[in-house]
Amino acid sequence: NMLKNCKYFVKDSIKWLPFFGWGMWLAGFIFVRRNWTQDQAKIIAAFGKVKRLETPAWIINYVEGSRVTPKKLQESQAFSRERGYPVLRNLLLPRIKGFATCVNEFRGSHIKYVYDFTLGYRHKSKLGQSAPSMVRVHTRSLWPEYEFHVHVRRFAIEDIPRDEIELGHWLRQLWVEKDEFLSGLHDNWAGHIDKQTTWKESSCMTLQHKIVIIIGSGLAGLSAAIEAHNQGNTRVILIEKEDKIGGNSMKATSGINAIEPLTGDSRDAFVQDTLKSGGGLSDESLVAKLVDESRPALDWLIKQSEFETDMPSLDLSVVSRCGGHSFGRTHRCPPQNGRPVPVGWKLIDTLKKRFMSLPDTEVLTNTRVTRLLTKQDKITGVEILNEEGKREIPANAVVLATGGYGGQTGTRLSDGHATLLSEFAPQLVHTATTNGPWANGDGIRLALAVKAGLRDMDQVQLHPTGFIDPNQPTLSTKFLAPEALRAYGGILLNGDGKRFVDELNLRDHVTDKIVHQASKVYHRPESWMHKILPKKYPAAYLVLTDEAVENFGKSTLGFYASKGFFAQVEGIDNLAKDVLGVDKKEIEQTFKEYDSHIESASPDDFGKTVFPCRLLPENPTTYWVALVTPVVHYTMGGLNMNTDAAILRQDNQTVIPGLYGAGEVTGGVHGRNRLAGNSLLECVVFGRTAGRNAAIYSQSS
Structure with a gap:
């Protein structure tokens, strides 16, 4: 009635x-x-x-x-x-x-x-x-x-x-x-x-949609979100604490690794390079998965771009050999219309467009996850906080893709908690960083609250080359001077204008040499270094010839030059006098010795075997010079996971049901030191794995 x-x-x-x-x-x-x-x-x-x-x-x-x-x-x-x-x-x-x-x-x-x-x-x-x-x-x-x-x-x-x-x-x-x-x-x-056939219920109503929440919207988070959606019957909610999608992945410039047969590369070579860089701390099963799925990861990225009819396919055809690699396998984007295309930005842009085109998805920005919800030790959702207040969102599975803890280099966070860096690597709390402030380890703290395990938390990578801004030399956040600058012919000189390291050695080795040089080599009084930096500040000159600049990409290098990082000097006379403050004969001898190994095809005194271009070419050259310093770049440690990207408990190494992780929030892949190009690869390989397995788990939960 x-x-x-x-x-x-x-x-x-x-x-x-x-x-x-x-x-x-x-x-x-x-x-x-x-x-x-x-x-x-x-x-x-x-x-x-x-x-x-x-x-x-x-x-x-x-x-x-x-x-x-x-x-x-x-x-x-x-x-x-x-x-x-x-x-x-x-x-x-x-x-x-x-x-x-x-x-x-x-x-x-x-x-x-x-x-x-x-x-x-x-x-x-x-x-x-x-x-x-x-x-x-x-x-x-x-x-x-x-x-x-x-x-x-x-x-x-x-x-x-x-x-x-x-x-x-x-x-x-x-x-x-x-x-x-x-x-x-x-x-x-x-x-x-026909009343029997006209109405057709979709599977989404007869089979209740399962919910997978992805926390973090960098490359790992977007890869997980797309792959979770692709499993079907899954609703994906992507949560980002910042006001835009991208995270630290947006800043990546060196490239993404994949086995590259055209350069003579192989699975075994890639595995051995990664394990050697890891210094005995890498989980061999995780490394094997990373390498085995590297080429499929690259193909998958390209395929995501092909869904968008208004944009060209993703081009990752530029291949370089970065430090610690036996062969060229680091892929990045060529310039477009004379303008550089940063590989991290391009990958994020591609996957963001793909994810935003999918049904049954939702994005929450400016939203912080404050707690993982559990019932009987299983993950059941998240508690969030945004401008609308605090509330809970139920979920069948959660993927953590929140990044590392290298963005907060002081001792305290704004909420009063000690930074993870001060807890696990206190010697680095006053070192500059390439990370954004959002890389504060909040995802690790969320997982710790549900008794997740950690590994290798003291392993923090100092990238050997962060740009020093001559106008603000002691800024705590610095632009990365990408590995590819050295891969295409850039060399490092100390305060005396002398080479001191194989520029293509592992990152930790090059970093140690720069720090060591600062303790024993004083700046020449007339040098650029002396005029700009405090005494014994760990720094080196990064020097490129015109040929090296062309190899790297003049338009790309022009971006860094526009920031004021590079000085351009004509010829070796001006390099010696105006920048290095040394006698021309000293620097000339250093360059001649370097070039002699190109002719003899023999290793130099530092063990370098690859010499991309001459330092004293037949035709006059402009030398491009920047000051670089070691910077906190990447945190190898993080949450303990298995090859299914499932997060493990601290006490007994069993899986926490419904909790997955990918990217820098996890540990085990890189060990003591990460190879250039492996971070973006890890994000895609384990992001896809985490999203896929979270969706599969959710169907039975």
Whole structure:
């Protein structure tokens, strides 16, 4: 006996219509202005009266909020594509807030159900005829001129999700089914309706969607999110504490590694290079997985770009041999139209566009995860904090892709907690870093609260070459001088203008040599180093010839030059006098000795065997010179994981059900020292693994 009292949601302006509007007002219809601040109070007040008096009532809500017109449909479809929502052909995307308020206000009241009506109509003369007007409906019969088909489903309010995000997903999926029904009705309505086959429920309603939450939106997080979605029947929520997607991955410049047969590379060589760099601390099973899936990871990245018709395929055709590598296998992007294409930015841009195009996904930015939720030692969701306050989001599995802890080089975080760097590598708390401040180890702390295990936390990589800004030499955050600068022919000189290391040796070795030189070699009084830096500041000159600059990419190097990092000097005379403060003969002897090993194809005194270009070419050259210093770059330690990217407990090394990790938040792959190009590779390989396995686990949880 509820139907006798119908209350509609209607536009506020309709109440001024003669007869119709007045009647609606007298009947207690709910007039809304589409201003949520005003409408919410009005809706809650109206519902409060209905609940208090237990008035028999139907609350009728046109959830789309407006009539469908071609223009409105196009706008709705564009909005859906932008947000990654389902793109509907016949209906507008439903509005969530009013419906969510309606449902949640009536929980536990005398109003127990939501009825979903889907109405199809056709004019007997042809399909596509306009719907009958309101006046026509109320003044004369529609039959037999119009034929209608009505499909109704009933949902118990208590069975509808409580969380607004989940409720929104439920409602959008319902609209997908309504849209499919109307499309099928339009296509097949030729003479009669087969009531057994016209309505087809999607698998998403008969099989409840599982939820996977990804925390962190760098390369590992995006790889995990896309792969989790690809498993099917999975809703993916990507949570990022910053205001934009990308994380530290955006800053990567050297490239991403993959086995490269064209350079003579092989699986065994790649494995051995990685294990050697790890100094006995790398987990061999993790390294084997990293290498075995390196080429598929590169192919997968390229494939993601091919889904976007408005952008060219991802080009990773530039291959270089970076420090510690036996062969060239580090891939990056060539310049486009004379402009550099930073590989980290390009990978993030590619995967971001791909993820945002997928249905059943959601992105929450400016949102911090404050706690992992558990029940019986299983992960059941997360607690978040953003401008709307603190709330919980249920999930079947969670992937941590929050990065490392090298971005906070002091002793205390803003919340008063000690930095992880001060706990595990206190000798580095005053060293400059290439990391953004967001790399503070918060994901590690989340996992520690659920008894996750750690490994190798004292292993922090100092990259040997961070650019020193001559105008602000002691800044705590510095730009990375990428490995490729040395891979293409850049050399390092000490304060005396002498070489002191194989520039292509492992990062930790080159770093140690720079620090050692600073303790025993004083700056020449006339030198650039002496004028800019404090005494015994660990630094070196990075010197490139025109040939090395061309090899690296002049447009790319121009970016660093525009920041003021490079000085350009013509010829060896000016290099010796104006920059190094040494006698021309000294630097000339150093360069001649270097070039002699190109001719003899023999190792030099530092064990260097690869000499990319001459330092004293036949034609006059410009020398490009920068000051570089070791910087905190990467944290090799992190959460303990297995080859399934599942996070392990501290006490017994068993899996924490529902918790996965990828990228710098985890440990075990790199050991004591990371090879250039392996960080981006790790993000893709273990990000995909974590997302895939999280989705698979969620189906059975």
